[in-house]
Amino acid sequence: MSAITGDQVAVYDRQLRLWGVQAQQRLLNAKVLIWGLEGSNVEACKNLVLAGIALTLRDHRTVTAADVGFNYFLRPEDIGKNRSECASKRVQEMNPLGSVSSSSEGPAKNPEKLKELLKGFDVVIVGLSCLGFDFELAASMDAACRSLGAGFLLTVAAGEIAFFFSDLHEHIMQERSAQGSTDVGQTGQNPETFSFPSFSDWLAAVPALLTGKSDDSFKLFGLFASFLRGKAERAVPSAAADFEAHCQEVKCQPKVDGLQTMQQAFGHFFVEPLVHVASVLGGLLSQEVIKAITRKDPPLVNSVCFNAHTGAALVEHCPAKPAAPVKRKAEEDVADLLDD
């Protein structure tokens, strides 16, 4: 690990005091891929480059006028050019001490190719719309990340409601910040392991999610997944009536503050994100990335939803959390080995 420099200390002063030198060095050595410049991912660009993390921005799409309306790393003169290339320059300007690169590669379905595109990153953040709302592709990406040892986060938004899924596999938290304390270095060292379900596990649990006790905002995203599973081509605003029919079919009619009908809700998935909503979810998302890299403080397992209408953000374990605590006993580890 290269030593932190005086210039870095001067700029990162206020966060160094919060999470310490060791955590900052981990951030400075980390590489994060942000795939899909949409919603909360734009906010993640800002938050993570400021934290000192090396970023790669990837998006195969070109800049439209609507992009310029919410992505503050883009300007009208960028319209028609590649999104990530245009944005990366301005993300870099936000922190000259950091490193920002860009890629215009599109998503690949071939597992080997996918692995190649995800190699070398500690954490990968993917926007669902960049994948053409292909939930199976998202699951393949998560599987590739697992095999590469990279954390995987998936984001999707619908107007005033926004969601992310997080998979940090077997995450070992090494220490905890002192809550609410401003004393530097008053941290407790007590490693804990957190086991995350994969995105395939999440998809498999969607039927249970729709009929279970989850908050209705999570059910909205579950319905979106169950509607599009294996039928990504239905991810168009004109399929709203079919979506409503699907909700009736699976007997799930979530009541989410701010949404009148399921048809209306469906439409919101295809509208550009609201910056202030993305700001909130992107802040929560970025903190998870920072936790993943620094191994400090317990991560959120494993899905998070923010609803601007209630002002609340919730975390849920999906599939529903097993009754056992996250701390595993040695015998359980052995039993797992035998099962494999």
Added chain:
Amino acid sequence: MGRYAHLERALGAEVFAEVTQARVLVVGAGGIGCELLKDLVLTGFRDIEVIDLDTIDTSNLNRQFLFRSKHVGKPKSLVAREAAMGFNPDVNIKAFLGNIKADEFGIQYFQTFDIVLNALDNVNARQHVNRLCLAANLPLIDSGTTGYLGQTTVIKKGETQCYDCQPKTENKKSFPICTIRSTPDKPVHCIVWAKELFKLMFGNPDESMLSGSEDDFADDGAQDGGDEAAEAGKGEGDAASGEDQQKEREIRSQIVDAVLKAKPEGADADDADKVRAYARGVFDAVFDNEIHFKLKLRNGYKGAKKKPTPLPFDEAMAATDASDPSSSGLRDQRVLSLNECAELFLASVAKLWAPARRKDMGSMEFDKDDREALDFVAAASNLRSHIFGIERKSIFETKGIAGNIIHAIATTNAIVAGIQIVEAIKILARLKGKKISHPYFTSAPRPESSNSSSSSSSSSNPDASASPTSVTSDSTAVWVVRDPIGSGNLLQATNLDKPNPNCYSCGNSTMTLSVDATSWTLGDLVDKILRKSVGINAPSIMLKSSEIYAEGDGLEEDEIELFKANLPKTLVDCPAGGIKDGTILDIEDFSQSLSFKLIISQKDDFDKDANPDQFELSGDAPVSKAAESSPDEAQSNARGDDADDGDLEVVEGPTSATAAVASKKRPAENAAVPLDESPSGSDSASNGSKKPKVSEDVTTGDNGVICLD
């Protein structure tokens, strides 16, 4: 697809139209301010003004993302404006480099806005904006962050608690004096002591606690249980403590001699050896002799778990402890070895005695960004920590503790600012269709203190929603926490509490006086307005927290004379900056338990025939607190349940983020009496007793407590 199509769709055309027409004031262009401006310009807000008095510092760049290193030293507000307008050129942003407390940003200025968003980092400015918003009857969305923790709340006069409804802890930590002087057990205690030594050597020695005459081991308010020595000492006989006191005075005078009388004067100050000898003399006095001496006191460290060990200079220099090898190579990042500390102590004293700095000798103040001052405090505190067996700290950490630096990161600010926009949009949606034309002339609708026991834990304020005129019925306070609360709440939205009827900021009625402040005297104000129109018996007038006039029992002769001397002065010539357009006066009458706010509006074109008195007074007349009752305390207990959710307490942060506290009392029946019907409060019970002033209890600086600020 244009820039705004998605907004119009997601928010609805009507609400979006309100957003585009709203005039928004953003107070502060720091961490939260940058996030707010970004969100505002990309959410359709077009008419924005931003005020900040600060300039950009390198340590801002990790979160104040509208700034670049080339902007260091430039005004935050102006640079933020440029950058935010780059995100959306349709927007009109006006930026001011200035103090929000300046006269130009008075009530008339506030009244030109629809909504105010706070992005401030200190209690004092937040209180000021709160009071102006109350006076202008404007909705205020307040926010605060510390590290990972944050909070937003909505404040609206008559509908919600204001910023002052719950007492605030200032951004200060306090420690008992005896802990600092004799029984430190944490690094911070030694750092506070080192700052006092700095004051004694380079600042005003009379202000240094180390020159004080109080007893080190006496019971002077030890509070935090870390003072076993003091506790142990207390039980001993009086004879012993009397003897000790004598000895303590001796050692204190020896220290003061070593610091003040041995100061190198004249040509000696230019002699490096003489300065070094002086520094060495101070070293011996405070790190060696004083400790020796205190160990001999009968009540000193008897029964203490840890006793200090004197540190002779030669021993410090000969120490072979390695400096912390685990940290990076930067000097500030590692814990210095003992001999490095001793050497740094002498070297920093020498630098502070350098000719360029010598002129400030006797008036220097510790500044964490002053390299030599920081080195001195780091060296002295670490030497003392060693003596008391306390963990030593790097210079970087010392700077954080000595300067009480608040942790700050981009993510928490982004979250909090996003929520403020959410709340702003809710309020604008509510304000729609009933724009308040002259906010402070119309009395705010007070929520009824109904007897119906409607206590619900739904996300909207039950009482406020009952009132059709409430603009905060959809609003919530939101807490940003580090670990989820209850069933997975990361952002916990809670009800807004009812105003505290005893609040000194919003619990009072507000009246407006239009008058020519250049010709009216303070005497006119007391006589024509306070006595004859409002019916005050013994008025006391506060202007910007200084009392400019008072009468009644309990005043000293000279005070009475002083106040009387103000009566012939014109309003604009009054002390504390004068009374002029936009000034808010706090008027109290202790004899009637009555208080109110009086807003001055400059006017000199009265119709002399129609209005021979040449003034206009409007607003609610004050009601005596003694006549008020708090009928339904039991009911309020039911309401507090959700807000009492234990874990919320962690949000108590040093800046501002205060814990959720359920309101203790609901607003009492407030029969606001229209002025022209019954101006006099004389028929309400007057209990005659002088009420203590609430506003003076906010901070304490004495009583055996030392503050780190």
